Amino acid sequence: MKDVAAHARVSLGTVSNVLNRPELVSERTRKRVLASIAELGFVRNESARQLRGGGSRTLAYVVLDATNPFFTDVARGVQEAADAAGLALFLCNSGEDRERQAAYLDLLEQQRVEGVLITPVDAADPRIGALAARGTPVVVVDRAAGPGHCSVTVDDLLGGDLAVTHLLDSGHRRIAFVGGPRTIGQVRDRITGAERAVARAGTGELTVLETARLDVAQGRRAGERIAGLPAARRPTAAFCANDLLALGLLQQMVRLGLRVPEDLAIVGYDDIEFAEAAAVPLTSVAQPRHRLGRTAAELLLAEARSPDGHEHQQVVFAPELVVRASTGLGPLRSSTVA
Amino acid sequence: MKDVAAHARVSLGTVSNVLNRPELVSERTRKRVLASIAELGFVRNESARQLRGGGSRTLAYVVLDATNPFFTDVARGVQEAADAAGLALFLCNSGEDRERQAAYLDLLEQQRVEGVLITPVDAADPRIGALAARGTPVVVVDRAAGPGHCSVTVDDLLGGDLAVTHLLDSGHRRIAFVGGPRTIGQVRDRITGAERAVARAGTGELTVLETARLDVAQGRRAGERIAGLPAARRPTAAFCANDLLALGLLQQMVRLGLRVPEDLAIVGYDDIEFAEAAAVPLTSVAQPRHRLGRTAAELLLAEARSPDGHEHQQVVFAPELVVRASTGLGPLRSSTVA
DNA sequence: CTCACGTTTTGAAACGTTTCACCAACGACG
DNA sequence: CGTCGTTGGTGAAACGTTTCAAAACGTGAG
Numbered sequence: 001m002k003d004v005a006a007h008a009r010v011s012l013g014t015v016s017n018v019l020n021r022p023e024l025v026s027e028r029t030r031k032r033v034l035a036s037i038a039e040l041g042f043v044r045n046e047s048a049r050q051l052r053g054g055g056s057r058t059l060a061y062v063v064l065d066a067t068n069p070f071f072t073d074v075a076r077g078v079q080e081a082a083d084a085a086g087l088a089l090f091l092c093n094s095g096e097d098r099e100r101q102a103a104y105l106d107l108l109e110q111q112r113v114e115g116v117l118i119t120p121v122d123a124a125d126p127r128i129g130a131l132a133a134r135g136t137p138v139v140v141v142d143r144a145a146g147p148g149h150c151s152v153t154v155d156d157l158l159g160g161d162l163a164v165t166h167l168l169d170s171g172h173r174r175i176a177f178v179g180g181p182r183t184i185g186q187v188r189d190r191i192t193g194a195e196r197a198v199a200r201a202g203t204g205e206l207t208v209l210e211t212a213r214l215d216v217a218q219g220r221r222a223g224e225r226i227a228g229l230p231a232a233r234r235p236t237a238a239f240c241a242n243d244l245l246a247l248g249l250l251q252q253m254v255r256l257g258l259r260v261p262e263d264l265a266i267v268g269y270d271d272i273e274f275a276e277a278a279a280v281p282l283t284s285v286a287q288p289r290h291r292l293g294r295t296a297a298e299l300l301l302a303e304a305r306s307p308d309g310h311e312h313q314q315v316v317f318a319p320e321l322v323v324r325a326s327t328g329l330g331p332l333r334s335s336t337v338a
Numbered sequence: 339m340k341d342v343a344a345h346a347r348v349s350l351g352t353v354s355n356v357l358n359r360p361e362l363v364s365e366r367t368r369k370r371v372l373a374s375i376a377e378l379g380f381v382r383n384e385s386a387r388q389l390r391g392g393g394s395r396t397l398a399y400v401v402l403d404a405t406n407p408f409f410t411d412v413a414r415g416v417q418e419a420a421d422a423a424g425l426a427l428f429l430c431n432s433g434e435d436r437e438r439q440a441a442y443l444d445l446l447e448q449q450r451v452e453g454v455l456i457t458p459v460d461a462a463d464p465r466i467g468a469l470a471a472r473g474t475p476v477v478v479v480d481r482a483a484g485p486g487h488c489s490v491t492v493d494d495l496l497g498g499d500l501a502v503t504h505l506l507d508s509g510h511r512r513i514a515f516v517g518g519p520r521t522i523g524q525v526r527d528r529i530t531g532a533e534r535a536v537a538r539a540g541t542g543e544l545t546v547l548e549t550a551r552l553d554v555a556q557g558r559r560a561g562e563r564i565a566g567l568p569a570a571r572r573p574t575a576a577f578c579a580n581d582l583l584a585l586g587l588l589q590q591m592v593r594l595g596l597r598v599p600e601d602l603a604i605v606g607y608d609d610i611e612f613a614e615a616a617a618v619p620l621t622s623v624a625q626p627r628h629r630l631g632r633t634a635a636e637l638l639l640a641e642a643r644s645p646d647g648h649e650h651q652q653v654v655f656a657p658e659l660v661v662r663a664s665t666g667l668g669p670l671r672s673s674t675v676a
Numbered sequence: 677c678t679c680a681c682g683t684t685t686t687g688a689a690a691c692g693t694t695t696c697a698c699c700a701a702c703g704a705c706g
Numbered sequence: 707c708g709t710c711g712t713t714g715g716t717g718a719a720a721c722g723t724t725t726c727a728a729a730a731c732g733t734g735a736g
Contacts, residue, residue, distance in 0.1 A: 010685075025684075041472050045389070046445070047722080048385070048724085049448075050691090051722080053725085067410045069405065076431075076433075089431075090398075091429035110384035111385070251619070279589055350718095355715085367715080384693095386692035388721090390694045390721050
């Protein structure tokens, strides 16, 4: 900047004014300074600027798995809100790695970002509370958070309930839940929601097929197990804890010559793009991913703007069931006695 | 830091030493200082550190579409290399938006990141060259770049050639290429590669079904068009410019009661996770995404380490064909006269 | 001609680190 | 008992901005 000042024959202060409050500078000198900037290829040093007092104009979203479309969709919502507020968004991928997440949090705090959105590896990580306590606004996304910060989640109980209610309404009575491990809170909640639906209906039976992970391969394995059962005991419908499982399950059914939905109806969860693209489009529980991200970012911005009088909020969104061919289109068969 | 120094009754310099060269400080004082740091919740100000001379220890990957699994896989490779080098990686999503990309590039340059990886909205964007010219190492990912910087790409001609050669080898003679628009360089290359394969074989015929985009819906539409042709003129195989098209095409075939691969063999491109998860697992041209990212990051790091004696390299990877059920498993029928 | 006033421009302080030359203390050594 | 080397610690300069009080400059009124 010194060079620019010298080149344009003005003082440092004037260059700064051209950059930050151009209305204070006369047309003539402003042009001259801008020309010098262009000629010298000057690029403002953000560190110095920030050191002197400017904020960082930057948000970060520490995402659990950048490979998972769920999070990238959430990120789109975040991006939108950040754009609207004139802030840049950095995506940080923890990749489910506690250590990397910690490294990112440290770095972001040191960089004094305006705020951090995070889907934490471990919802109870004390670092997150500590970060918030030291003054960086934090919003937890898609995980329940203590009262120490804002959070934005989707109601998994309701999701499980919706899915199974739909299956019960379609006449199914032997229903399998496919998903796991139960150590994942969301899996637990979806099971609980499913059980709630069965209990409320007063009919039907839910069997849990626990899987080791939530991926396509595990869905295929579950498919083998289901197909291996004698028809009389075999469930007529499966509710999968996510769409990857559901796709794997669907694939295995096709491979084994069973028909979907006639032999097995399938409900997935997340409504990823490929749920609709499947050979038999998947019924799935859709989460308002975009709104989730947007709302999370808005909460964050609100907190960043008024750090004091800020009430932490726990926003819970309701999921929606998207019915497609994998559960048939009307009742599958007239319901047996209720 | 001043507060920490006062609290621990040492000088500023000592606190800095504890942080940066702990071996210079006696055990006793080091402990005392660390205790003060913990007690006061001190967090180093990265801006000041960087201003004084430390590098930013940060890379950024400006990605074209964070929603696209291709890029997130590339990002994983980048992440790996960055981790190995002890650098943090920020993901920036331009979302195909020229303006946002420009904003990110400005910001990153102002933040003096160690280097920028980018899959640009427009391969010929002069800003990228300008950035490199001003001294920020830049590597272009998945797009050809001029001699001004390094780039890492995959050979799309070869990819198209592989796909169509495979179909020809399987006995197909009427082959459709599904994809578009042709304004996309990669689409053009894949077509050219496909044509090359046909020309080399000296038999077979390639029809281009141009699509408006590379998504599932367009794949479905292409499916309708193909299914609508009289069987005698209908292609027996389709090579899709990406897996989304292929999935849409597959779905439409299933919906219309045509069988894959018996009535139509399908080859996709990209080998996304869901290619294998499809009801009929998709044959697809796999790009070494992970290695792409890793290599790109390594080139970047090499350039960052020795800005002077750096030869810009254009690395081209070869794609590989992954054969699955969507093209059958052996020759479909004995080949007619060559 | 002087003054007051509004507009531009200037100069220096401040931001929070790192670094480096230098100082103090201390034991060892001749 | 002076000298030297070592070890641990200090203080100030420097990094590149922004900001703000004050200086400089016109300009029109009195």
